Amino acid sequence: MVLAEGFLNVIGFDKGFVEVVRMIKRGGYFLIHDEYKDHGMKCDFIRKNNCELAGTVFLDEGVWKNHYYSHLEGAINSGEIKQRAELFKTDLNEIEY
Numbered sequence: 001m002v003l004a005e006g007f008l009n010v011i012g013f014d015k016g017f018v019e020v021v022r023m024i025k026r027g028g029y030f031l032i033h034d035e036y037k038d039h040g041m042k043c044d045f046i047r048k049n050n051c052e053l054a055g056t057v058f059l060d061e062g063v064w065k066n067h068y069y070s071h072l073e074g075a076i077n078s079g080e081i082k083q084r085a086e087l088f089k090t091d092l093n094e095i096e097y
């Protein structure tokens with residue numbers, strides 16, 4: 001099993017998917033955590049690469065805001081991390097978005 005925790009978003013879905021599938025053993029699994037954008041295209045791409053989509057779970061935006069971004073923002077703005085807030089500038093911008 002391979003878990004892609006956001007890296008396909010960084011290197012490109014198509015390129016990353018093909019590379020990972022090349023390394024997975026027959027009968028293996030590839031768990032993808034990715035944004036919903038272009039979901040239909042991604043599903044088609046998966047099938048065209050002789051893979052089967054076992055399932056999809058959609059997370060509401062509120063999940064991200066309430067259970068991820070609010071905790072991240074709190075950690076960035078507290079204590080020692082606050083002194084390094086510049087390192088988290090892109091994360092803070094994403095939270096504001």
